[in-house]
Amino acid sequence: MLKLNEIHLGDCLEGLARIPSESVDAIISSPPYNIGKSYESRRELNEYLAMQREVLRECHRVLKSTGSIFWQVGVYADRGMHIPLDVKFFPILEDLGMIPRNRIVWVRPHGLHAKNKFSARHETILWFTKGEEYNFFLDEIRVPQKYQNKKSWRGANKGELTCNPLGKNPGDIWLFQNVKHNHEEQTVHPAQFPEDMVARMLLSTTKPGDTVLDPYMGVGTVAVVARDHGRNFLGAELDPSYHAIALQRISGEPDSEGVFPNLKTLRDYTARTGDPVEKFRFQVQVGKKPTERSKSRMFDEAHHLNELHTRLESEETAFGQRVRGESDGPHKLPSQQKHQLATGDDTEPLGLF
Incomplete structure (x- = not known):
């Protein structure tokens, strides 16, 4: 049996077989x-899905009746x-008898530009539960309201808050920053x-005290x-180098x-x-020495959502001006946005070094 807080080194089906129902x-x-990608072997799509069906059948077996599964996926591209x-x-x-609760869109506002179709700018997280009675703790994940202290100005509720003081539901569109260059969480893993x-x-x-699995x-x-x-964790990893990195991240040493x-x-x-950061190095370090976290520029999801809204609004406005003949070029945007649209580089400098 796989012990709590253990990552099986090997095939995920072997690891899943060691977990009680x-x-x-x-x-x-x-x-x-x-x-x-470098960490996977490409298979014919039907063969790949057949293998995934077997993995998900085991995931369903080990999941409690009140449990949830979040399955994050992208796209399969083949011959265009x-x-x-x-x-x-x-x-x-x-x-498998599981019940869909949400299809969550994880927006990825940057990436390679397509030539013969629209550029892919999101991935998907499927949230399913095993049963009708399931755990969901909204108060643990609320985010700030746009108008956090808005109050009613008339009627029986005049002067009272019109929103939950703990915040609002974050919704099903997420814009967490992709882990890539200049991100403090980046390891050698490409995804x-x-x-x-x-x-x-x-x-x-x-x-707290529950168990989370990542096969x-x-x-x-x-x-x-x-x-x-x-929380406790269980999981499996086939690649020995990734497995070693996972163990080191968990140990923190x-x-x-x-x-x-x-x-x-x-x-x-x-x-x-209390040791100085300059005393150490990290695997993906390039050039500059590491700095303390207090000296970095970190941006939360709300910041990126606002930036995305501003950018998309500017793009659509510029397009509308062009098709209506109100502009003689493809865009009328501030210089920084022109650069971002031309290069696809809309990353925020995190200043992690």
């Missing part, structure tokens, strides 16, 4: 997309076709979950978030040469021990 409170994972994988996974989960996004899924469906653990993000929020798997683990360690 109905012992897991939530499953949070992103399976390989079958697009030929664009096949959203959530469309293929939806019937697999329904066939990594943002920790804050995992936290939203975990906090909304589990309580495709990668470099251990789900395990790290579970640890940080008082440097290796024998004073190197950490990412800048966040380094900063957490020095904040805990």
